[in-house]
Amino acid sequence: MQNHKRQLLGAALVAVAAASVGANAFAQAYPARDVTAVIQWGAGGGTDVAMRAYAPYAEEALGKKIVLQNKPGASGAIGANFVLQQPADGYTLLMGAEPQSLFRVMGTADFDYDKFYPINIAAIANTVLLVARADAPWNTMQDLLSHVQANPNKVKQYTAGPGTVPFTVNAMIGSLTKFDTIRIPFDGDGPAIAALQGGHADIGFIASGAVIEHIKAGRLKALGVLSDKPYQGIPPMTDAPSVRNITKYLPWGSWYGVFVRKETPDDVKAKLVAAFKKAAETPKYREFMAGRGTTILNLSGAGAEQFIQRWQSTTAWLYQGAGVAKKNPAELGIARP
Template sequence: MKKINLLVLVLLAVFVLSIVLTGCSQPNKEQQQQNGASNKTEETKVKYPERSINAVIGFAAGGPTDLIGRGILPILQEKLGVGIGITNMPGASSATAASNVLSQPKDGYTLFFGSEIMSIWQTMGVIDLNPTKDFIPIKLVAQAIPVLAVPPDSKFEKAEDFVKYAKENPGKLRIGTAGPGTVPHISGLLLEKELGCKFTFVPFDGGRPAVTAVMGGQVDATIEMVQSMVEAYKANKLKILASFTNEPISGLEKIEPIGKLYPALSKYLPYGPYFGLFAAKGTPQDVVDVLKSAMDEAIKDQKWLDYCKSLYLVPIDYSGDEAVKFLNDWTSKSAWILYDAGGAKHSPADFGIPKPQQ
């Protein structure tokens, strides 16, 4: 008898705790209703923000998305005057985090700090969510620059040699990437598509292992963001052949932009992952406006600009319709390159993603 009591007690404790835990992450209902009521009656600006905001990042701490989020959000926090808590919710290519954000009340107190991975959710069959149809981009803040690097003792000195060899020996060159469907992978597919060469892609578990592999000569080349290669590049532990841009990277002018070498690529460039703050679709416009104007100030802050410079990030400033256009453009480019190369699970057309304009 006692045994059963104890079992019931424990199960109850576990149950109550689970409920409390879910409860914690949801603001209480009354407050929401109050917010709604004040919306209707006053019809002026909502009082936002009144309490601290939770920003969800869909990757583990220490990754590029997390680093950029932790660079800009504390500055936004200063501008808004309320605390911003950062929650890392890694897993399933950020899909867990995104669906969590969408399940919360759409009051601007739970925001999503997203990255380019959002653009390939649908085509890769991760989750049926679209960066512009299910989210409102508040501000896209930065873009990173992928570069093509080879081991220090590689026989390739120039991107032209590399491409020429790849054309003559299809499938011989092995390119390390951060995983299937990631920007480095798509960048490589882009080279295949437009320049008519063929590579063998070796997916690593994230960008840094791919960089290690190229430094140690385990692969013939790696495409990865410039900031995780720059120190090794300066110390001649790897050679960077080209950047996926039309213009040289400021501070690293020696690296040739691939758009200059191959004009056929230039319409896709600069092709780099984007990072930005998103709210769930359905968040009141007033709230979005408050966030946007605070973000306007934050991205002009010198601290943020210095931060971008030290990490070789390109600070960008897209919000509103401009951001939507940028995102749709980006999504259609990546989705179709992936699909055409046979790397996608679904056709982008199934989700109404148009082919990129030629």
């Protein structure tokens, strides 16, 4: 009888040990298969360019392929909502950008980044350019302003949804001077750049990373940079007297990051954080981004959350002041900057 009890106890201990080893092995196995990453903007835009350059270095660190999918629409809400519908297991990432920070402010969705965990805020494109079709008659911001104010609602301007570069820079300029154009919406920089090159749009405010090579090749013309200092020979927008005070909103820029659902297990988050942090430290990636006027941030966890909150506060209250916010930021608990 005693032998039988000892045998049962021994079997139970073996089973517990096996279960413990199995659980640890499962945790260590991530990623056991390829990972999907949803880019919430279209091909050829700033987010797409930055994330497609970033992913291969993260693949090296993870040891698995990252399969990229573009799911544009509704200022990024379609891609973000898709990720929220997937299991919180780390196998579906969101490669997102700054507009999602303002979803609630602008009534785009009932969430922003509050339902996501920031794996890495990779970079900020704080060099924003005013670009025009190559044969446009203007060469500076002042040239364009003079024409627009003499010919309101004639110039065709690329715009996108709330929180984007073109939407936000329009709000900045509109708070300072008259700037009445025909706004043509696109799902991101890629389609807009094609429209500018094809003469279907006249101007657009776009982060330098998406357009600098087109400018160098003569396919687009740069009229100014959102700064009080020149950039690669491009004059600052503040050369135009009526927008000189735009500096009160600066520095400001679009940014790109990688996110998972907040409920994702901590050990999976940790592996992703380590992989993307290592990727952002890669000299070739840093050189690539710097060449496009983009500053590497490489922020994760609490540091990334603080960065998002600061950016959200600055931009939400800019929108409130410009009269374009759909909801008062104070009602959403967003502090003034």
